Amino acid sequence: MARQDRKRPATLRTIAESAGVDVSTVSRVLNGAPEDVARAASRETVDAIREWAVRLDYRPNPHAKSLRTARSNLIGVLVPRLSDVVLATIYEGVEDAAARHGLATFVMNSYDRPAEQRARTELALSRRVDGLVFGDAHSDGTFLDEIAARRVPFVLVSRHAGDHPSVTCDDYRGGGLVAEHFLQLGHERVGVIAGEPFASTGLDRMAGFVDHYREAGIDVPAVHSAFDTTGGHKAAENLLRQRPRPTAIFAVNDFAAIGALGAVRDAGLRPGEDVAVAGFNDTPLAAELPLPLTSVRSPMHEMGTRALELLVSVLGGQKPASERFDPELVVRASTLPGA
Amino acid sequence: MARQDRKRPATLRTIAESAGVDVSTVSRVLNGAPEDVARAASRETVDAIREWAVRLDYRPNPHAKSLRTARSNLIGVLVPRLSDVVLATIYEGVEDAAARHGLATFVMNSYDRPAEQRARTELALSRRVDGLVFGDAHSDGTFLDEIAARRVPFVLVSRHAGDHPSVTCDDYRGGGLVAEHFLQLGHERVGVIAGEPFASTGLDRMAGFVDHYREAGIDVPAVHSAFDTTGGHKAAENLLRQRPRPTAIFAVNDFAAIGALGAVRDAGLRPGEDVAVAGFNDTPLAAELPLPLTSVRSPMHEMGTRALELLVSVLGGQKPASERFDPELVVRASTLPGA
DNA sequence: CGCTACTGCCCAATCGTTTGGGACAATCGT
DNA sequence: ACGATTGTCCCAAACGATTGGGCAGTAGCG
Numbered sequence A, B: 001m002a003r004q005d006r007k008r009p010a011t012l013r014t015i016a017e018s019a020g021v022d023v024s025t026v027s028r029v030l031n032g033a034p035e036d037v038a039r040a041a042s043r044e045t046v047d048a049i050r051e052w053a054v055r056l057d058y059r060p061n062p063h064a065k066s067l068r069t070a071r072s073n074l075i076g077v078l079v080p081r082l083s084d085v086v087l088a089t090i091y092e093g094v095e096d097a098a099a100r101h102g103l104a105t106f107v108m109n110s111y112d113r114p115a116e117q118r119a120r121t122e123l124a125l126s127r128r129v130d131g132l133v134f135g136d137a138h139s140d141g142t143f144l145d146e147i148a149a150r151r152v153p154f155v156l157v158s159r160h161a162g163d164h165p166s167v168t169c170d171d172y173r174g175g176g177l178v179a180e181h182f183l184q185l186g187h188e189r190v191g192v193i194a195g196e197p198f199a200s201t202g203l204d205r206m207a208g209f210v211d212h213y214r215e216a217g218i219d220v221p222a223v224h225s226a227f228d229t230t231g232g233h234k235a236a237e238n239l240l241r242q243r244p245r246p247t248a249i250f251a252v253n254d255f256a257a258i259g260a261l262g263a264v265r266d267a268g269l270r271p272g273e274d275v276a277v278a279g280f281n282d283t284p285l286a287a288e289l290p291l292p293l294t295s296v297r298s299p300m301h302e303m304g305t306r307a308l309e310l311l312v313s314v315l316g317g318q319k320p321a322s323e324r325f326d327p328e329l330v331v332r333a334s335t336l337p338g339a
Numbered sequence C: 001c002g003c004t005a006c007t008g009c010c011c012a013a014t015c016g017t018t019t020g021g022g023a024c025a026a027t028c029g030t
Numbered sequence D: 001a002c003g004a005t006t007g008t009c010c011c012a013a014a015c016g017a018t019t020g021g022g023c024a025g026t027a028g029c030g
Helices: A012-019 A023-031 A034-040 A043-055 A062-069 A085-100 A114-126 A143-149 A171-184 A200-215 A229-241 A254-266 A284-288 A300-315 B012-019 B023-031 B034-040 B043-055 B062-069 B085-100 B114-126 B143-149 B171-184 B200-215 B229-241 B254-266 B284-288 B300-315
Strands: A074-079 A104-109 A131-134 A154-157 A166-169 A190-193 A248-251 A276-281 A294-297 A323-325 A328-330 B074-079 B104-109 B131-134 B154-157 B166-169 B190-193 B248-251 B276-281 B294-297 B323-325 B328-330
Touching: A012 A023, A012 A043, A023 A034, A023 A043, A062 B062, A074 A085, A074 A114, A085 A104, A085 A300, A085 B085, A085 B104, A104 A114, A104 B085, A104 B104, A114 A143, A131 A300, A143 A154, A154 A300, A166 A171, A166 A200, A166 A300, A171 A200, A171 A248, A171 A276, A171 A294, A171 A328, A190 A200, A190 A229, A190 A254, A229 A248, A229 A254, A229 B284, A248 A254, A254 A276, A254 A284, A254 B284, A284 B229, A284 B254, A300 A323, B012 B023, B012 B043, B023 B034, B023 B043, B074 B085, B074 B114, B085 B104, B085 B300, B104 B114, B114 B143, B131 B300, B143 B154, B154 B300, B166 B171, B166 B200, B166 B300, B171 B200, B171 B248, B171 B276, B171 B294, B171 B328, B190 B200, B190 B229, B190 B254, B229 B248, B229 B254, B248 B254, B254 B276, B254 B284, B300 B323
Parallel strands: A074 A104, A074 A131, A131 A154, A154 A166, A166 A323, A190 A248, A248 A276, A276 A294, B074 B104, B074 B131, B131 B154, B154 B166, B166 B323, B190 B248, B248 B276, B276 B294
Antiparallel strands: A294 A328, B294 B328
């Protein structure tokens, strides 16, 4: 009988003693591949062991397993900020996929600060993660190169950098879509709120937008900003000060766009009528805003799941190609004066 | 010399061999309390060991440590949805505090579904967490009682249930604040969007509001809804169908409030002028909305950190008292027709 | 000088798994 | 009938850390 039915959780040994076999046999039966199992014990022994395992409510001790196998099945995820719904959604995708692969994940905020990125990464490493997902890659800087040089398996998500494997949205194309839309509406005097200068998302979206306009022979002023409402607000104020005033503003992120709407209103102008505003990511809020926001939809959840899967293949020793998802323009009242 | 300078990470043994002492000595020096250290080795040995530790870039193997000590220093956190900025912010607080206490955390979504709550909790337990933080407590149901009966250390955050230790906002008072505000503005015909019927947050906020109005001799219709924009939108449509029509709506959550703003607009009414709308949580967006939203501020981040600290004291064998934070009304244009 | 009390270490067991290598019988092929 | 094969298991050594209990040598004490 099990020595300790109540006190401590069942171990391989408890089962082994109950079933009258060796712990190695139990281990092979409970965890081996089907063929291993067959080789490890007879039909009846296998059944008996399995029965005892459920009866004793056996759960393998992950620490023991990790210690022995030198694999933690743990993935660290770094994001600028979890309270940014975009990153939270991407993380949900990562976590979903990880669960399906039997991996555990944990997130940490880096606040887009290089020092924190380093510190958090070291922390993750000291927790012996098998790999990392960076949602906060900076396109400048050498941090990721150093990590790669140390042979740490990782992938990027949302932002890309260097030629490290990444899963992103085709941000350049997304910016182009907005430009196309604006041009169709006849906007010739426009501005773009470009986000942080180190994030490929903002940079690409801006570039796609600007390039498209340039093809139409129009130069577009861009101003960088934080990715939040306050950042967007301030940036929009700047743009609105220009003369002649822009009739449309593209913010590379929904929150910045909301801030821009606020700035337009504060300037005594009617958002959507006097100044069209478009955002990016098609956050759940965009559709429900008092003035519904035109935005570019990016598959955030899916990007997260694909990133995790890419990481799995990296862990498998492969060197997978980066992936880029197609964005989709969702037109709403904030760019439709007539509506 | 270390047998393997490059290949594998340094262990106590590597250091022991380098310094010419036993691993037990190294262990005591590196991890013991100051007095232990003094008893374990001479001044010079201690220095030598410490020196080797940094030189070899030693990081304790958490799996070995957890296996031996039967303590994982891991905390599981359950939330309805991480892409809800309220919960994400609370989690950030939890994570911050955990880091300060040398604990690691990981989050999981339960989507407020009992089956997921159970499954995720079991998962956390099988990962051998030291304790849990539930951000998704249901006030009905017996799940938490069962967990408590199993002696699993946990605390609740954001919502309370039964008399399990919890860290919440004084939601009842928060609801009262809004009622007070509405009454001062002269609203006699009002409605409340109450959120999910199993969440103490919504229930308390509604109760505080309704009770306050009842004291003024006015009955308030309440309608439950999901905590998101769509839920708020639908609920507001219902309320707006009533005759006479309410002149003010209290949504127990900012997202529901935003949905309500949308519904008001869709009904051909002017939000803030024809129908005042107030929310709850004072999400960063509230202030930046085209029509800034009156909301009740709750200290989300702080609630998270306090919850973790409460859990720490539970882990220390104590039975701490629940904590309730004071909310604060932030009045903005959505309830100020003249503004 | 004999006894105790430190000081400064080391030994060895233990946590729960995994895994290479046998051991011992029964069965098979020839 | 004899060696080879196969089916069933067991042994024992890790993985890296913690921790109770030694055991020398030196110092202090009467």
